Amino acid sequence: NAGVTQTPKFQVLKTGQSMTLQCAQDMNHEYMSWYRQDPGMGLRLIHYSVGAGITDQGEVPNGYNVSRSTTEDFPLRLLSAAPSQTSVYFCASSLRKAGWTQYFGPGTRLLVL
Amino acid sequence: KNEVEQSPQNLTAQEGEFITINCSYSVGISALHWLQQHPGGGIVSLFMLSSGKKKHGRLIATINIQEKHSSLHITASHPRDSAVYICAGGGGATNKLIFGTGTLLAVQP
Numbered sequence: 561n562a563g564v565t566q567t568p569k570f571q572v573l574k575t576g577q578s579m580t581l582q583c584a585q586d587m588n589h590e591y592m593s594w595y596r597q598d599p600g601m602g603l604r605l606i607h608y609s610v611g612a613g614i615t616d617q618g619e620v621p622n623g624y625n626v627s628r629s630t631t632e633d634f635p636l637r638l639l640s641a642a643p644s645q646t647s648v649y650f651c652a653s654s655l656r657k658a659g660w661t662q663y664f665g666p667g668t669r670l671l672v673l
Numbered sequence: 674k675n676e677v678e679q680s681p682q683n684l685t686a687q688e689g690e691f692i693t694i695n696c697s698y699s700v701g702i703s704a705l706h707w708l709q710q711h712p713g714g715g716i717v718s719l720f721m722l723s724s725g726k727k728k729h730g731r732l733i734a735t736i737n738i739q740e741k742h743s744s745l746h747i748t749a750s751h752p753r754d755s756a757v758y759i760c761a762g763g764g765g766a767t768n769k770l771i772f773g774t775g776t777l778l779a780v781q782p
Contacts, residue, residue, distance in 0.1 A: 591768065593769075595772075600774065602677070602759070602761075602771075602772030602773055602774045602775065603759070603761070603770075603772040604772070605770065608769060618769065650716060652716075659721050660706075660721055660768045661718050661721055662721075662770070663718065664708075664715055664717070664718075667715060
């Protein structure tokens with residue numbers, strides 16, 4: 561199993577550009593989530609999904625969209641990038657019957673100029 | 674509002690020392706996760722607790738539900754234990770997590 565994969569590892573954007581951060585898992589986990597990690601702050605939930613076709617907002621959803629067309633994939637779209645979205649983004653997945661153990665992707669470091 | 678607070682924020686220890694990191698959480702949290710993040714690295718789940726105590730190698734995690742408090746202990750610490758340790762509270766049908774800000778641990782040889 562590859563676990564949770566994320567692409568790209570690093571991205572530089574200009575203000576106003578859009579892009580999609582990819583996340584995929586091959587463990588058949590129903591729950592997937594996106595977090596951002598900023599210095600001095602804990603990880604914060606952006607969006608999450610409890611299964612294909614079902615998504616919901618987390619703590620900091622503004623400026624981001626998600627979709628979950630398949631169990632495996634959970635892309636995060638930045639609609640119009642802003643410098644405040646400079647951060648490290650982590651995707652995670654988990655399975656309720658496996659005790660909600662979290663599996664994290666390696667992260668995407670995003671710089672918005 | 675659900676909150677998770679960790680202490681200390683920074684911890685320096687000598688190799689071999691016994692280390693304790695604490696986490697307090699508010700109502701609404703029924704499960705507590707401990708995670709490890711090495712510098713520049715990814716995040717790894719260490720434990721998920723809803724009651725009692727769990728042990729894996731030199732790591733021990735405990736939770737006191739009445740006091741809403743959890744601790745992560747590292748016995749016989751080693752420089753490779755140097756990392757950020759994060760606690761996160763969750764539970765419920767979706768297990769949405771609320772994270773502490775992390776404890777930066779440095780174990781010196």
